[in-house]
Amino acid sequence: MSRKTLAAAFPYTLPVLMGYLSIGIVFGWMMAAIGYAPTWAAAMSAAIYAGSGQYLGVDLLANATPLADVAFLTLIINFRHLVYGLSMLEKFKGMGWRKLYMIFSLTDETYALLAGVHPPEGVDEKGFYFSIAVLDHLYWIGGSVLGAVAGSLITINTEGIDFAMTALFIVIAVEQWRSARQHLPALLGAGVTVVCLLLLGQENGRFLIPALVLMIILLLVLRPSLERSDKTDEKGVDSV
Amino acid sequence: MTPLRAAAAIAVMAAVTFLTRALPFLLFGRKGNPPRVVLYLGKYLPAAVIAMLIVYCFRSVNFQAAGNWAPAFIAGAAVAVLHIWKRNNLLSIVGGTILYMVLVQAVF
Numbered sequence: 001m002s003r004k005t006l007a008a009a010f011p012y013t014l015p016v017l018m019g020y021l022s023i024g025i026v027f028g029w030m031m032a033a034i035g036y037a038p039t040w041a042a043a044m045s046a047a048i049y050a051g052s053g054q055y056l057g058v059d060l061l062a063n064a065t066p067l068a069d070v071a072f073l074t075l076i077i078n079f080r081h082l083v084y085g086l087s088m089l090e091k092f093k094g095m096g097w098r099k100l101y102m103i104f105s106l107t108d109e110t111y112a113l114l115a116g117v118h119p120p121e122g123v124d125e126k127g128f129y130f131s132i133a134v135l136d137h138l139y140w141i142g143g144s145v146l147g148a149v150a151g152s153l154i155t156i157n158t159e160g161i162d163f164a165m166t167a168l169f170i171v172i173a174v175e176q177w178r179s180a181r182q183h184l185p186a187l188l189g190a191g192v193t194v195v196c197l198l199l200l201g202q203e204n205g206r207f208l209i210p211a212l213v214l215m216i217i218l219l220l221v222l223r224p225s226l227e228r229s230d231k232t233d234e235k236g237v238d239s240v
Numbered sequence: 241m242t243p244l245r246a247a248a249a250i251a252v253m254a255a256v257t258f259l260t261r262a263l264p265f266l267l268f269g270r271k272g273n274p275p276r277v278v279l280y281l282g283k284y285l286p287a288a289v290i291a292m293l294i295v296y297c298f299r300s301v302n303f304q305a306a307g308n309w310a311p312a313f314i315a316g317a318a319v320a321v322l323h324i325w326k327r328n329n330l331l332s333i334v335g336g337t338i339l340y341m342v343l344v345q346a347v348f
Binding site: 018019022023026036040043044047048049050052053054056057060061064065067070071074075076077078079080081082083084085086088089092103104106157158159160161163164165166167168169170171172173174175176177180182185186187188189190192193194197202205207208211212215216219220223226227 | 241245246248249250251252253254256257258259260261262263264265268269274277278279280281282283284285286287288289290291292293294295296297298299300311312315316319320323324329330332333334336337340341343344345
């Protein structure tokens with residue numbers, strides 16, 4: 001990664017810099033609020049590197065969640081990464097040892113950047129992608145540490161700061177709702193989960209496992225009709 | 241939670257997160273396209289999962305007293321309205337969280 005490639009990549013990452021600093025600061029502050037030193041926030045951001053996953057992680061640490069449940073909840077919250085990888089199979093080819101890091105660092109924001117940008121003339125393509133990934137990761141760690149330090153220095157009543165996780169999920173849901181053609185999956189997810197919560201109770205979030213299984217079954221049952229109306233929609237858009 | 245348990249939980253989160261990112265490369269890196277049913281679930285399941293996680297966040301709400309449900313519902317609605325209106329992640333998240341903190345600390 002030469003200085004030139006890094007300098008070429010930097011301007012493209014500015015939106016992520018703003019986003020990661022702010023979301024990272026809130027994450028670090030939440031960690032401070034449950035009594036963890038800044039090194040913990042830094043270690044999590046370096047090793048896990050997942051926004052919504054780490055917000056959930058704060059909740060899991062605060063509730064001393066059993067490891068099996070930690071694994072399950074992390075798995076389902078990060079399920080969407082599966083889709084990102086699928087569309088990066090070609091892009092990461094031939095990156096050698098850097099490919100492993102590219103896969104590790106494939107967050108929502110880095111994915112969005114990599115999917116949309118092309119290196120300027122004369123800049124090494126693979127080095128450019130790698131620089132973007134490294135810069136984004138540094139912003140995330142930086143924001144987390146800033147928030148954790150601020151949270152441990154400034155002693156205000158932080159009761160309720162854990163709501164940031166709820167707020168983040170609502171923001172993601174609003175974004176998804178706006179870009180989705182089909183709203184049935186989101187409604188289905190909410191409905192099925194509410195039913196499972198009412199039937200099974202909330203202890204350790206175990207109602208999530210049957211909810212997820214039920215959701216997948218229903219989505220598979222609904223597949224013919226969802227795919228059909230998706231096609232109809234595409235035709236409708238084309239003809240406009 | 242002992243530091244060792246916390247470190248173990250973080251290691252599990254890191255390993256599972258990496259796994260979800262690496263899986264497509266492990267499964268489909270060498271040979272052609274993934275099955276269409278995987279693509280289908282990959283397209284529609286994330287929206288359902290996010291909706292599920294929002295319900296998860298509201299899991300300890302109950303209706304025995306206003307203080308047990310009103311702050312979460314008011315602040316949650318505020319986040320949605322703010323985000324539809326301004327579409328600024330930081331404003332929606334920080335604004336909603338501060339509102340919630342004020343509600344639980346000073347109002348209810």
